[in-house]
Structures are given as structure tokens and as C-alpha cells.
Amino acid sequence: MQEQDNTQDGGQNGGAKRVGGLIAAAGQRAKLEAKRRDAVYPLPGQPWNGIPPGEWPEKGEIDDTGFLPKACPVRPLGYEGEAFYFVDTMGQVFNSAAAGRLGVERMQILFAGHEDFLYWAWPAKEPKKMAADPGFKSERVRRDLFAACRARGAWSMSDTVRGRGAWRDDQGGLMIHCGDAMWIEGQLEDTGEYDGYFxxxxxxxxxxxxxxxxxxxxPATTLFEILRTWNFARGDVDVMFLIGWLGVAMLGGALDWRPSIFMVGDAGTGKSELFGKNGLIRSVLGKMMVATTNASEAGLYQLVGHDSVPIAIDELEGEDGQDQAQKVIKMARDAASGSVRIRGGQNHKGVEFQAQSSFAFSGINPPPIPPANLTRLVIVEMMPLKVTSNKAPTLPAAETVGPRLLRILADGWGDLDYKLDQYYAVLREAGHNSRGQKTYGTFLALAHTLIGDDGLHALGMPSEQGGDLHRWGEWLQAEAMPELEGAGETWRQAIDLILTSEIDAYSGGVRNTVSEVLDDLKQGRSSDPMGGGPASAFEETRRKLGHADLGLYGSVKSGLILAIPNSSKKIGRALLDTPFGDRGGNGSWKWALRRAPSHIVKRGIDDGSGREDNRVTIAGRQVRCLFVDLKAYGAL
Structure with a gap:
């Protein structure tokens, strides 16, 4: 790995500014902690703010629910079935039904650190006896807490809880959940309820x-230079994708689209130095990133919960745990758009889970990835390192890099939609559909935001001031992107799969595919075993296709028409390992074919009487079909 000179970001003046930034951040947290300082409650049996113990209802010190004291350190959220939800004194969600009923011990957990408030608000004895033996009336506490939740109304964790990560507010602005605090418009605020979310x-x-x-x-420019010391297959293009992934990782739930990344490379290509425990990316994201190996979908759900944090999974290989790997990749696919996933829960009740994280996978031998999942991924191929030094490059002031990058993203949030539109337009001109525009465009727009236009220009990359953003269209032509191979329209995929399926019959000691049999006919290699002419060759080809439950009409000269039954066990079995197959014969290929242009896939064919019909005879039985014009499709 090449040694990198990192002095440009570590000068004396830069160091002083970084120290100043750390001090300023510490000052903001100190102010927030001061706001959270525990309230001083009276000794048991004593009045508080002039109100004797237990007399807050009579004095009108009631909150907006009408059932709790105004200063109650526990806040009701609502209810769902028999579960009542509260914000406990630690600022977390407390479920009354999570571990049995709300008994005395669980009330003490709910009010942890504020038990004196229980003695004041719901005293169990007369004031003069409370000093010697304090207590509270748990039945009254329970009654008022439940009533307060009922007043708040129905509430669900899956709909309203947002964990760590970036989110949008009701006006489209950016708010960042930093774990123990909220970052809103440049200030640290307490966690809690904002715009209907908790x-x-x-x-x-x-x-x-x-x-x-x-x-x-x-630090993004320095990071770019460091990443250049790896040997990526697409060079600086892949470096831009990696920088862009950092932006996606940090903004997560605030984005409409969250593509993921898959690092592929043999041992010795620097995967561990990049995404490992002590790797470059981990040093940038720190505690924000969840890093693991051999993860399961259920384990990730339990670990991440309602957070929108980046997830890095190393050693996601193809040779073991295929089903598990596919489920995790499917989870990343759903997370790209934030699709709601329903999973089984306790008491036979479904649990909604909305993954809104970006994933970073790495492996030597990745599992097979379906085209639909590939369109939400960028594959970064890592080639053998061009070693000029045994010393891996280091990132100056690594502990400040993540916070500085996050601030750049926050300050650039207002211009992000404009940058996204710019890159979408460039990629659209390069032949990308909306999915390709979203995936590649999101990475490029966020990399542009992080590095800045001046930084891109200085690095020799396309920039606005250079007026050469169109170069991305030249570098990322849709037809040349390996991630998009096989990701065309579903009707085209279905036709190709049928044409390349093997016919369940031997000819000359081998099993031919449908397209091979058709090509033999076109090239004059197909003949009748009995020595007949072209007409007999056509009938022999039709007979062979009948073994695959396919029909053939037209002629080589006028154009061949392939008849595909709407329902067929043979076709269903031939397509069994594809999205269109079904062992019972009712696969989805017919629905895909019906979406094809009408000049390629026809709903009927002339039966010889001048009338179109979709019922034809194939292998001795009449079936309803769709008809592919092979000449119009360009297959032959």
C-alpha cells in the first residue's frame, strides 16, 4: 500500500481549530446536561413548591392529560392493546406489559432516580408518618398513569419511534439523533418528542x-487521496462511490434512497485495512457504525431496532450460509427505500420493522445477487495492492473526521436535492433508468457535497466550476455497468430465461436449449431424420419445442413466432430457480410477458381463418398462449 503524505490537514493552525471544535462541542453537551439536572424534590412528607404531599389535583397542578402532576418526571406516550407506553426518567420508552404487570418494583424502575416524587405525589401515609417510613400508593399511581396514556390515545413504537441517525422533520429539515442528544439547527437539544415522533x-x-x-x-479531500492508495478496478470512480457511501451512511433515514456497497476482493487487497475493526472507514464512522461478521437478519433487527445507522458486514461469502446471506441482502434491498417489513412477534402478533440503514458488505466470494438487489448496490472490486510501503496510510485527527463530515452534510442539506437532480440528469443521458439514477446519483451527489466543488476541482475530478459533470455519463454508461447486467425489464428477462432453458429431451446425445434449436432451424442445420425438406425441418423443430411445452408458428423467411402457454408445468419447472418459475405450472412469466410492447408479444395469432385467437395446439393439447415475435425481439 502506498504511503500517503498527510501533512496538509495536520498543521499547527488546523490542530488549534480542531481543539477549538472539540471544546465547543463539549460546551454544548455541558449546557444540555445542565438542563437535565435532576429536580430537587422535598423530603418525604414535606410540601414542594408550596403544595402539600398528594394535594396537586386540588391545587390545579395537573398536566395536559388531566391525570398527572405538571412536573411529573415520567411522561405518558399512549397505549396499544394492553400495553401502556411511557417515557421513563432515563429518556427511554417504557412498556408496561414488557415484563408483566406494573408492580411496585417496575414503578421504581420507571421513576428511577426520582422516587421522592412518588412519595410527594402519591403518599401512602399522613405527612408526619412519611418521614420515618416513606411509601407511595401504587394502585393510585397505576390508575393515574394508565388514565394519562388513555388520554394521549393509541400509540405504536413501529410508527413513531426513531433511533440514532439522521431524519427529516415535518418541513423537510434535517435533524440528527446523536444518541444522548438531538442536533437541530446547529444546537444540541434533549431527546424526546418532536413533530409526532419520539x-x-x-x-x-x-x-x-x-x-x-x-x-x-x-477532511474529505485528504480521505479521497488516502483512498487512492488502494487499487480499485474503476480507480477514482470507485473512490467517489466510497466517499458517497459515507454520506449515505451518515444521513440514512433522512434520505429517500439509501443504496449500499459491496467490496469484493481476494486476500491481500486491503479489505481489512478499509472496513476492518481498525480500518479506515471504522475510524471515520466510529460508534455510529454497526460492524459484524456472519450476521443473521434476525440478529441485525434486534441489534439495530429503530436506529438508522450504517451496517458493515464482513465475510459475507457465497459458499456457506446462502439462505442467511440472501436474507441479509434482501434486508439491504428493503432498506434502500425504507420498506416496512412484517415479522412474527410475541403472542402471535406481527411486528413492523422499517430498516433505514445503508449496508457495506465485503467478501472474497460473494453470494449470488439477484438483479433486483444489484440495482440497489454498487460493487467495488479491489485488485491486488501496488505495494510501495508496508505502512498503511493513516487519517490525521481521525476522531474529528466523522463530526466534521457530518457537519458538512448538515450544512449542505438544503442544496442536496439540486445536486441529486444534476446527477440524475447526467445519468439519464447515459441510459440509466430511474433505479440506476437513484443508486449511482445518490453516491455521486453526496460525495460532491462532502468534498465540495473546489475540492473536486483540485483533485482533478468533474466539478461544476470545471463544467464537466457530463464526464460521469461517459464513465458510467448503463450498458457497461456490471451491477446492471440482467436488470432489464421483467418481460425481457422472462423471454431470455425461456430461450436459454434446456429442452427436456436429448438430441444427438445432448440436451439443447430453446434458442439453440431455433438457431439450428434458421441456419439450415435442422433437418428431418427421415430426409424431408425445409418444411419437414420446420415440423421437426416444432416437435422438439413441444417437449418444452412451446409452440412454433410462421417461417424462417417471414419470421418465427414462439407460442408460450400461460400455464405449464414444464415451463414452470424449467424456470424454477428464477423469479418466474412454479412447480405447479402457474408461474408469473405470463404477467411479465403481458407488459412487453405489443409488436413483440402478441395476445393472439391468426388461426388461418383471418381471426385472431390465443388458443393453439401444442404437443397434442390446446392451450392459451402469448406469442413472441422473435424477429421483432431480435433473438434471431
Missing amino acids: YPRRPASFTPWAEPVQQKDN
Whole structure:
């Protein structure tokens, strides 16, 4: 791995600014902690703010639910069935039904650190006896807490809880859940309810830099130079994708589209140095990233929960755990758009889970990835390193890089839609459909935001000031992207799979595919075993195709028409390992074919009387079919 000179970001002035940024961030957290300082409650049996114990209802000190004291440190959220939800004194969601009924011990957990409030609000004895032996009336506490939840109304964790990560507010602005605090418009605020969503207190992650980051202090350019020391198959293009993935990883739930990345390379290509425990990416994302190996879908769900944090999975190989690997990749596919997933839960009740994270996979031999999943991924191939030094490059002031990058993203949030539209347009001109535009365009737009236009220009990359963003269209032509191979329209995929399926009959000691039999006919290699002419050759080809439950009409000269039954056990079995197959013969190929252009796939064929019909005879039986014009399709 090439040694990198990292002095440009580590000068004396830059170091002083970084120290200043850390001090400013610490000051913001100190102010927040001051706001959270525990309220001083009276000794048991004593009045509080002039109100005697238990007399808050009579004095009108009632919250907006009408059932709890105004200053109650526990806040009701609502109910769902027999479960009542609260915000406990730790700022987390407390479920009354999670571990049995709400008994005395669980009330003490709910009010942990504020038990004196229980003695004041719901005293169990007369004030003069409370000093010697304090207690509270658990039945009254339970009654008021449940009534307060009922007043708040129905509530569901899956619909309203947002964990760590970036999110949009109701006006489309950016808010970042930093674990123990919220970052909103440049300020740290307490966790809690905002715009109808609840943000629970979680373990601390890093927060955006306390002040705007100037271009000369932007670590993204240094990061770009360091990534250049790896040997990626597409060079700087893959470096841009990696920088862009960092942006997707940090903004997660705030984005409409969250593509993932898959690092592929043999041992010795630097995967561990990049995504390993002490790798470059881990040093940038730190506690924000969940890193694991051999993960299961259920394990990730339990680990991530409602968070929108980046997930890195190493050694996702193809030779073992195929089903498990496919489920994890499917999870990344759903996370790209934030699809709601339903999973079984306790008491036969389904649990909704909405993954909104971006994934980074790595492996030597990746599992087979279906085309639909590939369109949400960028594959980065890592080639053998061109070693000029045994020393891996290091990132200066690594502990400040993540916060500075996050601040750049936050400050650039307002311009992100414009950048996305720019790259979508460039990629559209390069032949990409909406999925390709979203996947590649999102990475490029976020990399542009992180590096800055000046930084891109200095690095020799396409930029606005250089007026050469169109170069991305030249580098990323849709037809040349390996991730998009086989990802065309479903009707085209269905036709190709049928044409390449093997006929369940031997000819000359081998089993031919449908397209081979048709090509033999076209090239004059097909003949009647009895020595007949072209007409007999056509009938012999029709007979062979009948073994695959396919019909043939037309002629080589006028154009061949392939008849495909709407229902067929033979076709269903031939397509069994594809999205269109079905052992019972009722596969989905007919629905895919019906979406094809009418000049390629016809709903009927002339039966010889001048009338079109979709019922034809194949292998001695009449079936309803769709008809593929092979000449119009370009197959022959």
C-alpha cells in the first residue's frame, strides 16, 4: 500500500481549530446536561413548591392529560392493546406489559432516580408518618398513569419511534439523533418528542462539528487521496462511490434512497485495512457504525431496532450460509427505500420493522445477487495492492473526521436535492433508468457535497466550476455497468430465461436449449431424420419445442413466432430457480410477458381463418398462449 503524505490537514493552525471544535462541542453537551439536572424534590412528607404531599389535583397542578402532576418526571406516550407506553426518567420508552404487570418494583424502575416524587405525589401515609417510613400508593399511581396514556390515545413504537441517525422533520429539515442528544439547527437539544415522533435516549454517538467547516479544513479531500492508495478496478470512480457511501451512511433515514456497497476482493487487497475493526472507514464512522461478521437478519433487527445507522458486514461469502446471506441482502434491498417489513412477534402478533440503514458488505466470494438487489448496490472490486510501503496510510485527527463530515452534510442539506437532480440528469443521458439514477446519483451527489466543488476541482475530478459533470455519463454508461447486467425489464428477462432453458429431451446425445434449436432451424442445420425438406425441418423443430411445452408458428423467411402457454408445468419447472418459475405450472412469466410492447408479444395469432385467437395446439393439447415475435425481439 502506498504511503500517503498527510501533512496538509495536520498543521499547527488546523490542530488549534480542531481543539477549538472539540471544546465547543463539549460546551454544548455541558449546557444540555445542565438542563437535565435532576429536580430537587422535598423530603418525604414535606410540601414542594408550596403544595402539600398528594394535594396537586386540588391545587390545579395537573398536566395536559388531566391525570398527572405538571412536573411529573415520567411522561405518558399512549397505549396499544394492553400495553401502556411511557417515557421513563432515563429518556427511554417504557412498556408496561414488557415484563408483566406494573408492580411496585417496575414503578421504581420507571421513576428511577426520582422516587421522592412518588412519595410527594402519591403518599401512602399522613405527612408526619412519611418521614420515618416513606411509601407511595401504587394502585393510585397505576390508575393515574394508565388514565394519562388513555388520554394521549393509541400509540405504536413501529410508527413513531426513531433511533440514532439522521431524519427529516415535518418541513423537510434535517435533524440528527446523536444518541444522548438531538442536533437541530446547529444546537444540541434533549431527546424526546418532536413533530409526532419520539426520539429515545440511546448510547452516545458523535455529533456534528460545533461550527461550519471551511474548505481548507475539509477532511474529505485528504480521505479521497488516502483512498487512492488502494487499487480499485474503476480507480477514482470507485473512490467517489466510497466517499458517497459515507454520506449515505451518515444521513440514512433522512434520505429517500439509501443504496449500499459491496467490496469484493481476494486476500491481500486491503479489505481489512478499509472496513476492518481498525480500518479506515471504522475510524471515520466510529460508534455510529454497526460492524459484524456472519450476521443473521434476525440478529441485525434486534441489534439495530429503530436506529438508522450504517451496517458493515464482513465475510459475507457465497459458499456457506446462502439462505442467511440472501436474507441479509434482501434486508439491504428493503432498506434502500425504507420498506416496512412484517415479522412474527410475541403472542402471535406481527411486528413492523422499517430498516433505514445503508449496508457495506465485503467478501472474497460473494453470494449470488439477484438483479433486483444489484440495482440497489454498487460493487467495488479491489485488485491486488501496488505495494510501495508496508505502512498503511493513516487519517490525521481521525476522531474529528466523522463530526466534521457530518457537519458538512448538515450544512449542505438544503442544496442536496439540486445536486441529486444534476446527477440524475447526467445519468439519464447515459441510459440509466430511474433505479440506476437513484443508486449511482445518490453516491455521486453526496460525495460532491462532502468534498465540495473546489475540492473536486483540485483533485482533478468533474466539478461544476470545471463544467464537466457530463464526464460521469461517459464513465458510467448503463450498458457497461456490471451491477446492471440482467436488470432489464421483467418481460425481457422472462423471454431470455425461456430461450436459454434446456429442452427436456436429448438430441444427438445432448440436451439443447430453446434458442439453440431455433438457431439450428434458421441456419439450415435442422433437418428431418427421415430426409424431408425445409418444411419437414420446420415440423421437426416444432416437435422438439413441444417437449418444452412451446409452440412454433410462421417461417424462417417471414419470421418465427414462439407460442408460450400461460400455464405449464414444464415451463414452470424449467424456470424454477428464477423469479418466474412454479412447480405447479402457474408461474408469473405470463404477467411479465403481458407488459412487453405489443409488436413483440402478441395476445393472439391468426388461426388461418383471418381471426385472431390465443388458443393453439401444442404437443397434442390446446392451450392459451402469448406469442413472441422473435424477429421483432431480435433473438434471431
